Amino acid sequence: MNKRKEVTIYDLANKLHISVATVSRALQNDRVVSKKTRKKISDLAEELGYRSNHFARNLRQQQTNTIGVIVPKLNSNFITSVLAGIEKVTTEAGYDLIIAHSSESHEKEVANANNFFHKRVDGLIASLSLDTTDLDHFKPFVNKGIPVLFFDRVEQDGNNTVVIIDNTKCGYVATQHLIEQGCKRIAHITSSLKRNVYSQRYKGYRDALFDNGIPFDESNLIVNDLSEQAGVDSAMEIMRMKPLPDGIFIVNDFVAAVCMRTLKEHGISIPDDIAIVGFNNDAIGKLIEPPLTTINYPGIDMGEIAARNMINHLKGISNIHTTNTIIVRSELIVRKSSLKKGNGHPQF
Amino acid sequence: MNKRKEVTIYDLANKLHISVATVSRALQNDRVVSKKTRKKISDLAEELGYRSNHFARNLRQQQTNTIGVIVPKLNSNFITSVLAGIEKVTTEAGYDLIIAHSSESHEKEVANANNFFHKRVDGLIASLSLDTTDLDHFKPFVNKGIPVLFFDRVEQDGNNTVVIIDNTKCGYVATQHLIEQGCKRIAHITSSLKRNVYSQRYKGYRDALFDNGIPFDESNLIVNDLSEQAGVDSAMEIMRMKPLPDGIFIVNDFVAAVCMRTLKEHGISIPDDIAIVGFNNDAIGKLIEPPLTTINYPGIDMGEIAARNMINHLKGISNIHTTNTIIVRSELIVRKSSLKKGNGHPQF
DNA sequence: ATGAAAGCGCTAACAG
DNA sequence: CTGTTAGCGCTTTCAT
Numbered sequence: 001m002n003k004r005k006e007v008t009i010y011d012l013a014n015k016l017h018i019s020v021a022t023v024s025r026a027l028q029n030d031r032v033v034s035k036k037t038r039k040k041i042s043d044l045a046e047e048l049g050y051r052s053n054h055f056a057r058n059l060r061q062q063q064t065n066t067i068g069v070i071v072p073k074l075n076s077n078f079i080t081s082v083l084a085g086i087e088k089v090t091t092e093a094g095y096d097l098i099i100a101h102s103s104e105s106h107e108k109e110v111a112n113a114n115n116f117f118h119k120r121v122d123g124l125i126a127s128l129s130l131d132t133t134d135l136d137h138f139k140p141f142v143n144k145g146i147p148v149l150f151f152d153r154v155e156q157d158g159n160n161t162v163v164i165i166d167n168t169k170c171g172y173v174a175t176q177h178l179i180e181q182g183c184k185r186i187a188h189i190t191s192s193l194k195r196n197v198y199s200q201r202y203k204g205y206r207d208a209l210f211d212n213g214i215p216f217d218e219s220n221l222i223v224n225d226l227s228e229q230a231g232v233d234s235a236m237e238i239m240r241m242k243p244l245p246d247g248i249f250i251v252n253d254f255v256a257a258v259c260m261r262t263l264k265e266h267g268i269s270i271p272d273d274i275a276i277v278g279f280n281n282d283a284i285g286k287l288i289e290p291p292l293t294t295i296n297y298p299g300i301d302m303g304e305i306a307a308r309n310m311i312n313h314l315k316g317i318s319n320i321h322t323t324n325t326i327i328v329r330s331e332l333i334v335r336k337s338s339l340k341k342g343n344g345h346p347q348f
Numbered sequence: 349m350n351k352r353k354e355v356t357i358y359d360l361a362n363k364l365h366i367s368v369a370t371v372s373r374a375l376q377n378d379r380v381v382s383k384k385t386r387k388k389i390s391d392l393a394e395e396l397g398y399r400s401n402h403f404a405r406n407l408r409q410q411q412t413n414t415i416g417v418i419v420p421k422l423n424s425n426f427i428t429s430v431l432a433g434i435e436k437v438t439t440e441a442g443y444d445l446i447i448a449h450s451s452e453s454h455e456k457e458v459a460n461a462n463n464f465f466h467k468r469v470d471g472l473i474a475s476l477s478l479d480t481t482d483l484d485h486f487k488p489f490v491n492k493g494i495p496v497l498f499f500d501r502v503e504q505d506g507n508n509t510v511v512i513i514d515n516t517k518c519g520y521v522a523t524q525h526l527i528e529q530g531c532k533r534i535a536h537i538t539s540s541l542k543r544n545v546y547s548q549r550y551k552g553y554r555d556a557l558f559d560n561g562i563p564f565d566e567s568n569l570i571v572n573d574l575s576e577q578a579g580v581d582s583a584m585e586i587m588r589m590k591p592l593p594d595g596i597f598i599v600n601d602f603v604a605a606v607c608m609r610t611l612k613e614h615g616i617s618i619p620d621d622i623a624i625v626g627f628n629n630d631a632i633g634k635l636i637e638p639p640l641t642t643i644n645y646p647g648i649d650m651g652e653i654a655a656r657n658m659i660n661h662l663k664g665i666s667n668i669h670t671t672n673t674i675i676v677r678s679e680l681i682v683r684k685s686s687l688k689k690g691n692g693h694p695q696f
Numbered sequence: 697a698t699g700a701a702a703g704c705g706c707t708a709a710c711a712g
Numbered sequence: 713c714t715g716t717t718a719g720c721g722c723t724t725t726c727a728t
Binding site: 697698699700701702703704705706707708709710711712 | 713714715716717719722723725727
């Protein structure tokens with residue numbers, strides 16, 4: 001519903017007494033058009049406020065040059081880093097990006113997927129919501145041969161290409177670190193074990209306990225939804241444990257921060273009474289007191305890698321279905337929240 | 349580049365030996381088509397995996413049903429709340445949303461605007477980057493009669509509809525609060541004074557000083573880019589001041605948190621030595637120690653209001669150019685970081 | 697209640 | 713180097 005009628009290539013062609021084909025070519029900077037003509041055309045286009053019609057173009061070309069991204073939430077450092085990485089690569093490659101977030105809801109994730117399907121994205125990059133129970137909403141893409149690539153929160157059924165970190169190892173390293181600090185009763189606060197990231201960290205946690213001859217106690221496991229309230233509740237639950245744990249491995253820095261605050265409010269000293277390790281290396285970890293030991297992994301690299309694979313697949317340079325799992329590096333960052341002994345800084 | 353050819357309404361029409369016109373009507377649930385035929389058509393569409401072609405549709409209809417949103421950054425609670433508000437309203441109204449972020453760069457904001465212009469969004473909602481020096485990139489929208497609406501970071505030249513809080517008042521209230529706590533030398537850490545939000549808070553700060561007979565000292569003003577490094581640098585600068593300020597009003601909770609950490613590391617006690625007030629009510633404020641006094645304002649409401657105005661304008665229900673400035677409520681939240689006296693909780 | 701047909705703006709053969 | 717032209721899939725007027 002625009003005020004003035006849109007300028008089309010026909011208008012440009014008429015004004016210059018040339019054909020639309022030439023105009024079209026010139027606008028794409030086709031070198032086959034003489035430099036002079038190209039200049040003339042782009043000048044006139046500028047003057048008349050011409051804007052190309054994406055719809056006509058896409059309709060004609062049968063492709064959108066657009067990649068869809070579905071993330072569980074926006075307000076996390078990790079996610080925005082990934083997004084930045086994806087954006088960098090796709091922009092360089094001349095692709096547009098549409099970003100949607102599921103707010104950790106299966107239903108919204110389905111809606112987003114359907115929307116992208118109908119918008120005909122050339123490819124889809126996604127990280128699953130906490131709630132997601134099945135992957136049926138991605139089937140239409142697979143059926144049409146539209147590449148789908150998951151990162152971080154993925155389903156490792158072997159059918160999908162995924163970009164992840166070694167969550168099991170991270171869980172192991174985090175727990176091992178607590179054990180090395182002298183912890184004997186280590187609680188684990190996590191979220192839906194349906195999600196690979198949490199179930200694998202849990203596995204790493206149990207493996208580390210086992211390897212150190214520490215029996216696993218079911219009651220040391222707390223599952224929540226990563227909200228602020230959940231952090232408070234989990235801390236209360238920790239405090240009801242007898243004996244009190246002397247260490248906690250928490251899968252998310254924000255929840256860890258909320259937990260720590262609640263514990264401290266109740267007179268528990270960190271790390272002396274309870275040592276804490278978080279996950280994600282959010283900005284918050286360096287601002288709270290004591291600073292939070294955590295697992296760091298490079299969101300921006302994950303984004304770049306995911307996007308690069310997608311683009312290469314789309315351009316036919318490589319095939320997404322051949323490389324199935326890409327593991328990105330990760331590392332333990334030791335800060336005061338876990339240092340019962342005040343010693344060195346192991347890295348891996 | 350899809351594996352199988354797309355199903356079109358022609359395919360549906362052929363299979364059912366009816367015309368594409370009928371199919372088109374049926375797919376839009378036009379009641380002029382008999383119920384039976386409609387059912388038959390939608391069943392077949394389902395069966396064949398038909399998906400409507402947005403491009404053909406938009407090309408034909410000359411409108412996109414899409415609203416573009418440009419924000420300076422993604423990883424802030426405030427922004428994601430606004431986005432949630434916008435999304436709620438636009439989704440209900442059946443509009444699609446495209447979100448872009450400028451990463452606080454003028455250049456990227458221009459690119460985003462151009463991109464949206466070429467994508468032919470029906471309307472644009474934006475918040476300016478820190479860097480933005482002029483609004484030329486929004487001119488094309490205005491010229492074509494495409495509604496543009498700004499929120500939070502805006503240019504109040506009277507030409508644009510804006511949704512904002514009363515930043516001057518907030519700056520005043522924050523400063524007044526510090527004064528009431530007994531502060532005499534109040535520093536102000538802010539960002540580019542080209543942005544309304546910062547220049548107005550600065551004005552409020554100065555007004556409050558003036559009204560209380562406290563002389564303004566130019567050297568108490570620190571302007572930075574709101575990064576972590578900037579927070580550290582600003583704290584260092586604070587500590588070089590002689591005499592040391594006894595209060596700081598900082599326009600951003602994250603920077604306030606970083607500042608506080610740095611000050612504490614150098615043995616400065618908060619609020620006893622220096623009282624601090626932040627801005628935005630980020631989650632971080634409740635997790636650091638002492639908890640941060642701050643200004644709260646409802647991002648979700650701002651988003652909803654902005655979106656509602658946009659939609660109403662697009663539907664012709666109201667006109668965006670008649671209501672020029674919409675002020676959203678805001679309030680001081682008092683926490684320990686500013687309480688030299690440990691007294692009540694003023695609100696406004 | 698249904699059909700025929702024009703045309704939205706663009707690209708890419710193909711022809712010169 | 714440039715022009716002609718046939719669609720891409722859909723909506724919508726005008727007929728019937």
